[in-house]
Amino acid sequence: MELEPIIDALAKHLPAVIRWAGAVAKRLRYFDITLEGKTSGSASTDALTLADLTLQELIVAALRDCDPIFRQCRMQAEEETGDLAIFSDDGPYVLSIDPIDGTKQYSERSANGYAVMLHLRDESTVHYSLVFGPESGEHGTWVEARGNTIICCPDDPSKPAREVLDAAEPIDPATRPESKKIYLIGFQKNDPVNAQLVTEAGLEGVAPDDMPGSIYELLARGDFGGSLIHTPNVYDFPVALHIARILGGDALWTHTGQPVNFSEMWNDDRADMLRIPGIAATSPNADTLKILCDLAKDWPQNRYEED
Numbered sequence: 576m577e578l579e580p581i582i583d584a585l586a587k588h589l590p591a592v593i594r595w596a597g598a599v600a601k602r603l604r605y606f607d608i609t610l611e612g613k614t615s616g617s618a619s620t621d622a623l624t625l626a627d628l629t630l631q632e633l634i635v636a637a638l639r640d641c642d643p644i645f646r647q648c649r650m651q652a653e654e655e656t657g658d659l660a661i662f663s664d665d666g667p668y669v670l671s672i673d674p675i676d677g678t679k680q681y682s683e684r685s686a687n688g689y690a691v692m693l694h695l696r697d698e699s700t701v702h703y704s705l706v707f708g709p710e711s712g713e714h715g716t717w718v719e720a721r722g723n724t725i726i727c728c729p730d731d732p733s734k735p736a737r738e739v740l741d742a743a744e745p746i747d748p749a750t751r752p753e754s755k756k757i758y759l760i761g762f763q764k765n766d767p768v769n770a771q772l773v774t775e776a777g778l779e780g781v782a783p784d785d786m787p788g789s790i791y792e793l794l795a796r797g798d799f800g801g802s803l804i805h806t807p808n809v810y811d812f813p814v815a816l817h818i819a820r821i822l823g824g825d826a827l828w829t830h831t832g833q834p835v836n837f838s839e840m841w842n843d844d845r846a847d848m849l850r851i852p853g854i855a856a857t858s859p860n861a862d863t864l865k866i867l868c869d870l871a872k873d874w875p876q877n878r879y880e881e882d
Contacts, residue, residue, distance in 0.1 A: 576666060581644055581695060582703045582721055588641040589693060589705055590719075590736035596630045596691045597709030600675060603629065609682050624682045628656045630674035630691060635659060638670060645670065648695070653810040653848055667697045669837075673810035676706075677789065687711060688788035694814050699836050701817035706791045717743070718791045720817050727795040748822050752797035753860060755779045757867065758790045761805030761854075761878065769874075773803065776870045778863065794818050794859075801858030803829075803867050806850040806878045809840060815857045824859035829871040843878070852876065 603626040635657030638645040650662035652672040675681050677689035687710035695703040706718040715730040719740050728743035755778045759770045766782040773780030791814050793799040802815055816826035816835060826835040830853055840849050853876050856867035
């Protein structure tokens with residue numbers, strides 16, 4: 576199974592689909608669409624809306640119908656809706672969807688830093704990422720990563736989505752600013768405390784409630800310098816890994832200093848999602864990675880205290 580035809584098909588078909596999904600998300604946001612269903616104890620993780628389910632149904636259907644090559648991939652989607660059984664049970668490549676990253680912000684209408692996301696990966700790394708923030712900026716904001724190129728640009732709904740991305744200037748690693756801001760999440764009640772420890776280590780820790788927008792857009796532009804995430808899920812975190820690696824950095828497990836991969840996962844029954852084990856430090860900057868790994872190398876690796 577060849578990789579490049581899958582990437583080419585995703586880049587051709589999915590920008591329009593993700594834009595449509597973003598438009599649906601914007602409309603649904605102004606209705607009471609909150610649902611029950613996740614019980615991890617974290618408001619950020621447990622937030623679930625009808626929009627999550629609706630957008631996933633739309634994206635999965637598009638992947639099913641737009642090109643038969645997508646059916647040869649495995650599918651890992653954050654929710655359980657959609658024709659997921661049509662996709663392969665094995666094979667080297669995985670399509671992964673987060674229909675609304677930042678559901679708590681989205682459902683509470685507290686900020687506009689939510690995003691619709693999709694990526695393609697194998698066991699070792701990520702090969703294609705597409706993120707759309709429907710309410711970031713006047714018409715939304717794109718992040719697309721493939722090969723050695725990252726696009727981060729405003730949307731223009733007067734043009735086809737693919738055309739907007741093709742016309743944008745790629746991020747230049749040489750001129751991208753370096754930021755000390757580090758996004759922390761997954762440490763449960765200790766998110767603010769650990770963010771302060773990151774600040775005391777010489778960076779600037781930012782807890783989830785203080786995030787000004789989507790980490791993927793902020794990381795791509797250089798407004799943020801990285802992230803420190805406890806047991807990241809496999810639906811959104813890999814995009815940050817992808818961005819960091821294209822920019823010359825990495826995502827490392829803090830307890831070993833080794834590059835993160837996707838060979839080992841565990842099912843978080845409380846949050847109903849797949850995660851990779853341990854704590855992951857992600858940054859384009861090697862010095863930042865060293866600070867984060869040195870700081871968190873001995874932090875508890877169990878996500879839940881009673882585990």
